């Protein structure tokens with residue numbers, strides 16, 4: 484869903500619509516093409532489903548894409564997606580036609596001799612695998628789900644930071660628009676801390692879950708998005724059988 488739209492300050496930016504009800508209004512048409520976006524949130528907030536739904540809508544519109552899965556097998560991912568969104572069962576055709584490539588990837592497939600540590604050399608090989616996947620269908624839109632595992636397996640914070648910078652600069656070189664998910668330790672807005680990964684991305688979207696005894700309330704916020712104006716409103720969302728619905732309160736910014 485690449486399209487050119489005029490944003491509020493009259494500059495013209497090429498954007499890639501997410502296809503998510505409400506989110507494109509918040510983004511004034513979509514994500515600027517070539518942006519590297521972080522989608523962060525607590526466990527179960529919907530990071531995986533949201534990013535796969537964005538790929539699904541775009542692939543249906545002719546944009547080849549890849550989903551790099553660090554945490555779930557491709558089978559599990561597709562089962563979860565179809566269970567959550569029975570109306571999007573034709574994702575199977577998009578996978579068959581290679582409009583969406585789901586690649587399982589993980590430090591475990593390239594582990595060092597001692598076991599769980601991932602060093603930068605090993606990480607370089609992971610990046611090569613990702614690149615090969617992207618080149619195999621000329622992906623324009625890529626999801627990396629998630630970078631949290633990298634954080635856990637890197638030897639120290641410096642290596643982790645270097646790995647993230649390496650990953651982002653490679654994605655920029657490949658000219659893809661990328662969504663990278665990150666697990667936050669807390670789902671509450673008041674606990675949000677801006678750690679190093681927030682600064683290297685072009686955009687940051689946070690999914691929150693507000694603890695309520697009977698029902699948890701889901702809401703999202705765009706913290707930053709280079710190259711476009713965007714909503715600053717804290718917007719509730721629901722995961723429905725035909726996709727995410729973000730409530731934008733009548734276009735309020």
Ligand SMILES: Nc1ncnc2c1ncn2[C@@H]1O[C@H](COP(=O)(O)OP(=O)(O)O)[C@@H](O)[C@H]1O
Pocket residue numbers: 524525526527528529530531532533563566567568722723
């Ligand atoms: N069949 C379903 N119907 C409605 N909601 C679902 C369904 N399956 C999963 N969900 C919702 O999606 C959430 C999991 O989404 P997921 O994208 O895997 O989260 P994350 O990647 O942020 O951990 C669940 O916590 C649940 O709220």
Ligand SMILES: [Mg+2]
Pocket residue numbers: 530531532554628
């Ligand atoms: Mg997930």
